[in-house]
Amino acid sequence: MSVRSVAREAYEEALPALGTSLVGGLLAGVMLGGMEAELTAVPGLLVAVPALLATRGNVYGSLGARLSTGLHQGLVEPRVELGDERLRGATAAALANGLLASVVAAVAVFAILTALGDEVAGVGTLVAVSLVAGLLSGVALTVVVVLVVFAGYRRGRDPDTLVGPVVTTTGDVVGVASLLVAVRLVLALGGGG
Template sequence: MPEQWTVRDISRAMLPLLLALSTVEIASGLVLGSIEDILLAKPALLVLVPVTIGTAGNLGSILAARLSTAVHLGTVEFEPTDDTLAGNALATVALALSVFPIVGAGAWVLTELTVGAVLGPLDVVLVAFSAGAVLAVLAIAVTLTATYAAYRLGLDPDDVVIPVVTNTCDVLGVLVLFGVVAVLL
């Protein structure tokens, strides 16, 4: 990593990444557009979309920040037996499994209070919980991959990993949420 960043260095490192991530976000919007009818027919799912993708991105970002700090401190080894990696991954899964049912319950309550729920509360909680469990695993995989890639390429993980994780989780969040809906409902 450079000792001193210049605007040129920052632009050279980040512009290609930001362009690629913009394309990823467009893909996420196209997927949402293709399932608009489902969202309008089941308003609780419409409420779940931004909360699910935001929560998945937040979980990945928390993990990314912790791993980035560990990289800077030299306390992480990218090995399957690394306790730092395992502990942080386990904490991410535990947090997801405790937060996503609350997200589902909140989405159902909000929908019930505003437009009347089409889906039952257990259905919405089960969808949120299942999507959250899958997204936690995917967010961990994306975060570990992005952190390792940044480390190997000599980029600062603080600059690279969180944008990659949040943008990727946006797309994965939409895909996983509606994959779970297709399977469970």
């Protein structure tokens, strides 16, 4: 196999996912741009957005990589089985890590902005918004990552090629949408302080 054919195959596999990633990133930006009222209602939330979105990419990218490695090594079957302990363990760890990182990000934003003397929402509000958004996006990302990795593998695609763009795109779009829902929910329940 020549270098040219290997490069062509890699581009053919990656370009659709990268194109989708581009469109998804723009969609997430448009949604974030439309969240002015919510970002104003929870001072400091805008500072947390990059950390929360990066966390989703890192945590669920690791989940995808773990599943991909398991598939390549024959340790995981390319189908969703609730009895599969490796799959359950990997998804539970990803959800737990995502929630923990959400809390850490919220507390860090509160501490940093307070130390700088900037206006910031209460730590309880930031943590609540981050936890709700982390749970909503975590469940969605877990489902998407598992389905895409398994479906790609069954169709002869290298799941490692798919994981990065899929997690990035889905994490951005679902992450921003989850933040919007979380802010509205927390504020509606009286956590706006």
